[in-house]
Amino acid sequence: MLRLLTIEFHKLKHNRASKVLSLIYFGLLTSIALIAAIKFEFGNFKLHLADAGIFNFPYIWHFNTYMAAILKFFLLLVIVSMMANEYSYKTLKQNLIDGLSKKEFILSKFYAVILFALVSTIFVFVISLILGFAYSDYNELSIITTDLEYLFAFFIKLVAFFSFGLFLGILVKRSAFAVGAMFVWLIIESIFKGYLFWTFQNAENTTEKVNRIMQFLPLESISNLIKEPFSRLNAVKSAANMMGETFTKSYAVEFSTILIVSFWTFIFIYLSFVLLKKRDL
Structure with a gap:
């Protein structure tokens, strides 16, 4: 494993574009801290986001992993460019001529994916701890260590997403086309979701039925790992109650979703190996 990672690190070290994209990605992750400085003022209404509870333990684990996951497209560019190069x-x-098997080649890429995801997770963990200790109203150990499963979900989410990107990079051989293929697949899932809503429009519990089917699709399942955190805020709940609305959704990291996403990760890596094995290089 270490030998394969060393090979990948050597390639990345001499790839200027990958280094720049990686720096931008981790720089943007750090910029999550700037949210603490955002203030809204509308007449007599004033809102300081840091005072709204977004950095309170344990909510911060949910909020920061959700926000950080939005930035994963920058590292996706690094993954697909690795294959394009x-x-x-x-x-x-040349690697195959030098004695590296196709299985080892795919594993080297997968190990790189895992490393990127692990470093990102540790980075978000450290930033969240710093912001939490700076702004959280609750600093008891039992509260700090609550909801840490969001970090695990974040790691699984990145590994699956980057594995999908790796497969597309091998499939189309060009980074721009691979990213384009990812967006095309996203559009396909969105169209299919719309079709399901149209099909079940007259049925009871339409949304529930649609979600029950959509949860098995790759990008939808990856998205479901960490649900939106905004409606968990007390300020949002209070505003909703004033309008007669209530939120009953579950924000938990579902074990079934982890299994589905893990299955897709295996499929992406396996198909990558099969494709490379059959392809005439």
Whole structure:
């Protein structure tokens, strides 16, 4: 494993675009802290986000992992460009000539995916701790360690998403086309979701039925790992109650969703190996 990671690190070290994108990604992760400085003023109404409870333990684990996951597209560019460069610079063929098997090649990419996801998770963990200790109203250990499963879900989410990107990078061989293919698949899932709503429009519990089907699709299942955190805020709940609305949704990290996403991760890596094995290089 260490040998394969060393090979990938050597390639990334000499790839300027990947280094720049990685720096932008981690720089943007750090910028989550700037949310604490955001203030809204509308006449007599004043809102300081840091005082609204978004950095309170344990809510911060949910909020920060959700916000950080939005930035994953920057690292997706790094993953797909890694594969595109393998074809452009003929390093894939050279690696195979030098004795690296196709299985080891795929594993080296997968290990790189895991490392990117792990470093990102640790980075978000450290930033969240710093912001939590600075702004949280609750600093008891039992509260701080509550909801840490969001960090695990964040890690699984990144591994699955980057594995999908890796598969697309191998499939189309060009980073721009691979990213485009990701968006095309997102559109396909969205159209299918709309079709399901149209199909079940006259049925009872339409949304529940649609979600029950959509949860098995790759991007939808990855998205479901960490649900939106905004409606959990007390300020949002109070505003909803004033308008006669109540939120009854579950925000928990579902074990069934982890299983579905893990299954898709395995499928992406397996298909990547099958595709590479059958392809004439």
